[in-house]
Amino acid sequence: MSITLNEAIEMITLEADMLDHGDFKEWLSLYTPNGIYVVPIDPDTEEFEKTLNYAYDNAEMREKRVERLLSGRAISAAPPAKTVRLQARYRMLESNAESCTLRCAQMLTELRQGRERYYSANVTFRLVRTDGVLKIDRKIVRLLTSTEALTAVSYIL
Amino acid sequence: MDILPDPTTLVNEDSADGSIYSNPDLFDMEMDRIFMHNWIWVAHRSDLPESGNYITTFIGQHPVIVSRDRKGEVHVMLNRCRHRGATVCEHKKGKAASFVCPYHGWAYGLDGALRGVPFQEGYTGQLDKSNYPLISLRVEEYNGLIFASFDHDIMSLDAWLGRTKPWIDLFMKQGAGWPIKTMGEHKFTFPGNWKIQLENTTDAYHFPIVHKSFLDSVDSETQNTFDFVEGNGYVEDLGHGHSVMVMIPDLVDLDENLEAPIPERFQELADELAKDYPDEQVRRIVRAVGGSGFNLNLFPNLACSMAFFRVLRPLAVMETEIRHVAIGMDGGPELANEMRLRLHEHFQGPMGFGTPDDSEAWDRVQRGSLAGRDISILLNRGLGHEAQREDGNLFSDVSAETGMRAAYRQWLVDMTGKTVRAENGE
Ligand code: FES
Ligand SMILES: [Fe+2]
Numbered sequence: 001m002s003i004t005l006n007e008a009i010e011m012i013t014l015e016a017d018m019l020d021h022g023d024f025k026e027w028l029s030l031y032t033p034n035g036i037y038v039v040p041i042d043p044d045t046e047e048f049e050k051t052l053n054y055a056y057d058n059a060e061m062r063e064k065r066v067e068r069l070l071s072g073r074a075i076s077a078a079p080p081a082k083t084v085r086l087q088a089r090y091r092m093l094e095s096n097a098e099s100c101t102l103r104c105a106q107m108l109t110e111l112r113q114g115r116e117r118y119y120s121a122n123v124t125f126r127l128v129r130t131d132g133v134l135k136i137d138r139k140i141v142r143l144l145t146s147t148e149a150l151t152a153v154s155y156i157l
Numbered sequence: 158m159d160i161l162p163d164p165t166t167l168v169n170e171d172s173a174d175g176s177i178y179s180n181p182d183l184f185d186m187e188m189d190r191i192f193m194h195n196w197i198w199v200a201h202r203s204d205l206p207e208s209g210n211y212i213t214t215f216i217g218q219h220p221v222i223v224s225r226d227r228k229g230e231v232h233v234m235l236n237r238c239r240h241r242g243a244t245v246c247e248h249k250k251g252k253a254a255s256f257v258c259p260y261h262g263w264a265y266g267l268d269g270a271l272r273g274v275p276f277q278e279g280y281t282g283q284l285d286k287s288n289y290p291l292i293s294l295r296v297e298e299y300n301g302l303i304f305a306s307f308d309h310d311i312m313s314l315d316a317w318l319g320r321t322k323p324w325i326d327l328f329m330k331q332g333a334g335w336p337i338k339t340m341g342e343h344k345f346t347f348p349g350n351w352k353i354q355l356e357n358t359t360d361a362y363h364f365p366i367v368h369k370s371f372l373d374s375v376d377s378e379t380q381n382t383f384d385f386v387e388g389n390g391y392v393e394d395l396g397h398g399h400s401v402m403v404m405i406p407d408l409v410d411l412d413e414n415l416e417a418p419i420p421e422r423f424q425e426l427a428d429e430l431a432k433d434y435p436d437e438q439v440r441r442i443v444r445a446v447g448g449s450g451f452n453l454n455l456f457p458n459l460a461c462s463m464a465f466f467r468v469l470r471p472l473a474v475m476e477t478e479i480r481h482v483a484i485g486m487d488g489g490p491e492l493a494n495e496m497r498l499r500l501h502e503h504f505q506g507p508m509g510f511g512t513p514d515d516s517e518a519w520d521r522v523q524r525g526s527l528a529g530r531d532i533s534i535l536l537n538r539g540l541g542h543e544a545q546r547e548d549g550n551l552f553s554d555v556s557a558e559t560g561m562r563a564a565y566r567q568w569l570v571d572m573t574g575k576t577v578r579a580e581n582g583e
Contacts, residue, residue, distance in 0.1 A: 039508060041341060050491070052341030052483050052498050054508040061503075064374040068510055074370035076513035113520075147249070149344040149478050152513035 003100040003129060005092050011134040012102065012125055016085050019156050024066040027156070032128060032135045033059055039141045039157055054146070054153070069155065076154040081112035083155055087123070099128040099137070106141070108157065117151060120144040161186060164572035168565050171537035175526040178350035178534075184474035191457050191571045192217030196297070196304040196317050198459035198468065199223050199233055203301070203338035203487060204250070209267065212250040215470055216305060221294065222246055222256065223303065226267040231298065233305035234269040234291035245291070256291075265291050300325050301337060302459070320395040320550065324453045328461040330411040331484065333445035334438075338487035339466070340498060342480045343506025347516045349523030351457075351471035352568075354479055357515060358452045358460040358467055359402050359560025361386055362538065367518050371510040374503070378420050390450075390555030392539070393546070398456025398567025400560030404463075408450025415440045423447065426496050433490065445486065446493050446500070454560055456567050465501060475523055481505040481512070536561050 011030075018027045031037070039054040048056055057065060072078045085108040093101040103124045110117045126138035141157045143150070162183045167174040177183060197216045200223045204212050211224035213236055220236035222245070236244045238258040245256045245265060255272060257264045264273035269291035274284060294305040297314035302325065304314050311317070318325065329337050347354075357363070365372070365386055372380050385404040392402045407414060415437060419427050423443045430439045448464025460467040466482040483501040485494035504511035526534065539557020546552060553559045 041343075049495055050498075052343070053502055054343065054506055056499065056502055064510070068370045068374060071370060071373065073373060074510075074514050075367060076517040077370075147344075149346045150507040151345055151347065152516040153507045154513040154517075157508075 002095040002097060003127065003134065004095075005090060005102075007134060008092065008095075008100055008102045008125070008127055009090055011127055011136070012087065012104070012123075015136065015139075016087055016106075020083050020085055022069075022080065024069055024156070028059075028062055028066060030136050031059065031062065032130065032137045035059065035062075035135065035137050035139075037062055037136075037139050037141075037156075039143065039146075041146050043142060043146055048140075054143075054150070055157075065156065074154065076152050081110045081155050083111075084109050093124075097129070099126060101126050106157075110153075110155070112154075119150075119153075119157065121157065164569055168569050169533075170562065170566075171540055172533040172535055173565060175529075175532050175534055178353060178523055178526050179474060181474045184350075184471070186572060187568075188217045188471065190574065191568065192471070193307040194311060194571060195308075195457060196306050196311070196314050197457070198302060198455065199305050200231075200303045201301055201337070201339050201466070201482070201484075202298065202303060203336070205231060205303075207252070209252045209254060210250070211246070211253060211256075211267070213246055213248065216294070216307070217471065219307075220244055221305070222291070223305075224253075224267045230268070231296050231303055232268050233294045233296045233303075235294070237292070238263055239271065239289040239291065269293050300329055317397055318399070318455070319397060320548070321399045321401070321453060321455060324395070324401050324451070325461065327410060328449050328451075328453055331445045331449060331464065332486050333411070333442045333489060333493075335486040335489040337484050340483040340485045340494065342482040343501075343509070343512070344478065344480045345507045345512070345516070346472065346476060346478045347519050348475055349477060349519045350475055351469050351477045352564075353519045353522050354467075354469050354477055355454070355457065355564055356561045357519065358462055359392060359400050359454050359564070360558070361390070361392070361402055361404055362556040362558075363515075363518065364404075367514045368511055370514065371504060374510050376422055379422060382420075386556050388555060391552050392555060392557050392559040393550050393552040394559055394563035395550060396563075398564045399454060400563045401451050401453045402555060402560055403451045404555060405450030408444075408447065411444050411449065412441065415444065419443055420447070423496075426492060429492055430490060442486070442490065442493050446496050448500075454564065456564055464497065465505065536565065 015030055037057040038048045042051050045051045068074050069077050069080050085106055087104045087106050089105040091103050093103055106121045106123045108119045122142045124140045127134045128137045167177050199214055205225040208225050208227050211222055213222050222234050222236050224232050238245050240263050243258055243260040245258045255264050255266055262275040266272050271286040271289045294307055295309050296305050299318055390403045394400050427439050427443050453461040458469050468480040470478040472478050485497050506512055536558045539553035543551055543553040
């Protein structure tokens with residue numbers, strides 16, 4: 001049976017909740033070993049490895065990013081920003097028994113040192129079913145402001 | 158009554174008053190005296206590879222268009238219609254045959270000449286188009302770096318860059334024999350004065366402190382390479398506010414030491430390249446991918462910083478935009494350029510492992526320096542053992558604040574209106 005919209009939403013909501021509550025170590029286990037987390041700059045590109053991104057993380061880089069957030073040794077993340085993100089406007093772009101592609105909107109509010117900042121994004125997930133569990137194989141965060149000047153983002157979008 | 162601040166009371170040889178980061182009147186003076194009377198970097202040659210290519214950018218707070226005309230010549234023009242002042246182009250980059258103002262349709266050539274005015278009869282002979290081109294600034298180029306200036310009387314770019322030129326040439330060796338091209342950029346703002354960032358690219362002192370978390374994320378060989386604060390690097394004053402900070406002396410000339418062992422993190426790339434290139438070229442490419450071992454600060458808005466261009470733009474007295482422009486080999490192996498992109502992403506930009514921590518430090522300088530009155534910012538590190546080279550350049554150890562002192566000397570010259578002019582023989 002194809003992966004349903006509800007199953008997919010359940011999965012990515014779990015991810016969002018973990019990121020907002022700082023469960024970064026657990027977050028790592030949500031990805032497939034070859035999974036990619038990418039925050040591109042170019043709104044049109046699909047060739048992420050050939051272009052400059054804000055983040056282009058394979059498993060190794062994701063692990064390093066999490067270490068950075070938890071170590072207390074990065075002044076911009078000590079303490080890390082607090083975030084609250086909402087996802088909505090879900091649309092299943094394709095789905096079969098093993099994998100699916102889901103797109104949604106994400107509105108994120110960040111609070112750090114008394115300053116609130118906001119990031120809106122279109123997020124596309126490719127989820128795959130391995131051993132009966134859904135994992136994230138690709139997460140593409142297309143920021144609305146990707147080609148504008150951002151401010152320091154010392155957390156995971 | 159408006160009384161302008163007196164810059165001479167704010168900056169000394171070894172310190173500056175904290176208000177230089179927050180005085181709005183001083184900022185207005187800077188935007189005029191520094192950003193309208195010096196050479197300001199606007200583009201790299203590769204941003205405009207062909208006739209008809211253009212980009213839009215800023216000189217200080219002035220929007221400009223940089224274009225390459227049919228003859229291949231580069232023009233830098235104010236992005237301001239001569240009719241009633243609308244910007245004529247809002248695209249970041251592109252290719253065009255002309256720029257047409259969207260308001261009443263005045264059309265300008267790539268060189269800024271006013272070509273067409275709709276319903277021109279309405280002017281009954283009172284509009285001579287030749288009198289209303291886009292306002293052109295002075296443009297000069299050195300080794301791919303394109304600069305412009307509002308001031309037609311200042312010295313040539315060649316004279317202004319002066320002793321920095323050999324360093325620019327060294328920096329461009331990152332092409333490994335190919336020309337350098339830009340490969341995208343990280344753009345971000347921080348809530349602080351532009352000079353806080355200007356100081357930072359000549360500040361080696363902060364590296365092991367602020368960038369602990371970056372150093373944690375690389376292998377031990379790379380950690381050693383970046384362990385330079387007590388090494389034998391140096392900072393050297395190159396005149397006109399420019400300076401060079403050599404962090405890794407072995408990586409000053411990328412064409413040298415080709416026989417040195419390939420660092421482990423580049424071994425995989427080297428093995429791949431070996432399939433297509435002879436050994437010596439592989440070594441040259443790999444060395445180039447790692448970037449130069451120095452930051453070259455060009456007053457006031459560009460740094461050729463190890464492996465990328467750092468470009469600053471003051472937005473307001475306490476708001477600054479920074480771009481980290483990635484560079485690569487134009488025509489070089491794609492794998493090598495991709496590795497450069499990954500290295501850039503690792504440290505730079507709003508989600509890098511380095512930049513957000515820098516940004517946090519600058520943010521704190523801005524907020525902290527608002528505390529109290531008449532308290533100085535220290536610029537005296539390394540002054541005690543600063544010495545002079547035979548050619549007159551001041552230099553000190555790598556963590557010295559020699560580069561900041563150089564920048565503030567030029568700042569003072571500009572701010573007091575004593576800019577050294579071409580006719581003074583410079
Ligand atoms: S303002 Fe440009 S044509 Fe009128
Ligand atoms: Fe830094």
